[in-house]
Amino acid sequence: MAKVAFLGLGVMGYPMAGHLKNKGGHEVTVYNRTAAKAEKWVAQFQGRAAATPRLAAEGQDFVMACVGNDDDLRQVTLGPDGAFAGIKKGAVFVDHTTASAEIARELHAEAGTRGFDCIDAPVSGGQAGAENGALTVMCGGDAAPYGRAESVIMAYARMCKLLGPAGSGQLTKMVNQICIGGLVQALAEGIHFAKRAGLDVEAVIETISKGAAQSWQMENRYKTMNAGKFDFGFAVDWMRKDLAICLAEARRNGAHLPVTALVDQFYSEVQKMGGRRWDTSSLFARLER
Ligand code: NAP
Numbered sequence: 001m002a003k004v005a006f007l008g009l010g011v012m013g014y015p016m017a018g019h020l021k022n023k024g025g026h027e028v029t030v031y032n033r034t035a036a037k038a039e040k041w042v043a044q045f046q047g048r049a050a051a052t053p054r055l056a057a058e059g060q061d062f063v064m065a066c067v068g069n070d071d072d073l074r075q076v077t078l079g080p081d082g083a084f085a086g087i088k089k090g091a092v093f094v095d096h097t098t099a100s101a102e103i104a105r106e107l108h109a110e111a112g113t114r115g116f117d118c119i120d121a122p123v124s125g126g127q128a129g130a131e132n133g134a135l136t137v138m139c140g141g142d143a144a145p146y147g148r149a150e151s152v153i154m155a156y157a158r159m160c161k162l163l164g165p166a167g168s169g170q171l172t173k174m175v176n177q178i179c180i181g182g183l184v185q186a187l188a189e190g191i192h193f194a195k196r197a198g199l200d201v202e203a204v205i206e207t208i209s210k211g212a213a214q215s216w217q218m219e220n221r222y223k224t225m226n227a228g229k230f231d232f233g234f235a236v237d238w239m240r241k242d243l244a245i246c247l248a249e250a251r252r253n254g255a256h257l258p259v260t261a262l263v264d265q266f267y268s269e270v271q272k273m274g275g276r277r278w279d280t281s282s283l284f285a286r287l288e289r
Pocket residue numbers: 008009010011012013032033034037066067068069071072073075076096097098099123124125126127233234235238
């Protein structure tokens with residue numbers, strides 16, 4: 001059992017922190033910017049809430065975070081009320097936010113000067129993965145602190161791996177998002193085409209999902225796509241944030257991402273259609289409009 005703080009009780013963080021308490025058996029302190037959510041969490045899981053990231057982080061063995069983007073991450077870590085002002089020497093900061101590799105390296109360096117460790121650890125698996133404690137966690141950082149953090153992370157993960165030095169977790173998450181973007185567009189086009197061709201979409205997917213076209217997106221999203229339901233899963237606004245991070249990194253490392261760039265623009269049209277909070281399978285709505 002360890003002393004753990006969790007910063008950011010959003011769609012992902014709320015259930016993840018809950019697993020640390022119930023499944024991991026840890027002593028958990030939570031912080032959330034909107035205090036009402038932290039109070040609700042404490043009432044449900046019987047942990048402790050703190051008023052600032054710094055107060056939450058003080059005296060903990062591990063401090064986990066899951067907030068929105070690079071700027072949010074800076075706000076909860078740096079500055080006089082930030083977690084880094086409170087984390088004790090020898091502790092491990094684990095960041096589950098999907099952010100840039102640059103901020104991961106920046107926070108890793110800052111942690112080093114203050115005598116604690118930092119792991120970038122973005123996740124995949126969505127709200128359902130967080131609620132079921134079955135996330136995939138992609139980590140970057142040093143081996144020794146990763147070794148200490150892994151068993152704590154496993155309270156909400158089914159796969160957790162160290163992929164290289166600081167930033168490698170974020171770079172791996174970029175690969176994940178690049179793989180998803182083009183695939184969702186292709187699935188949307190396939191269903192759109194099947195409808196125009198007068199085929200029975202159910203029968204088509206039942207058949208081709210047993211062949212080489214099979215994918216997680218096909219298995220889990222074709223029915224809802226076909227029904228025009230886009231109100232669950234990972235939001236378009238978040239996806240555009242992630243694709244912007246991928247495209248910026250590709251400019252630096254020289255990778256060519258033509259389809260990713262195009263799909264990003266398709267999502268900008270979905271935003272214009274009122275779909276900012278629709279899930280990523282809403283590329284289909286753009287084709288059907
Ligand atoms: P969310 O529901 O919008 O929650 C965001 C959390 O971060 C909230 O607790 C929010 O506090 C807090 N926060 C945001 N900005 C802050 C700031 N400047 N200072 C302090 N706290 C701040 O988001 P989510 O869906 O949990 O996603 C969190 C991260 O996980 C994102 O990076 C996202 O890309 C990634 N992710 C999400 C999914 C998914 O399916 N949702 C899947 C994989 C990865 P308030 O309650 O006060 O707003």
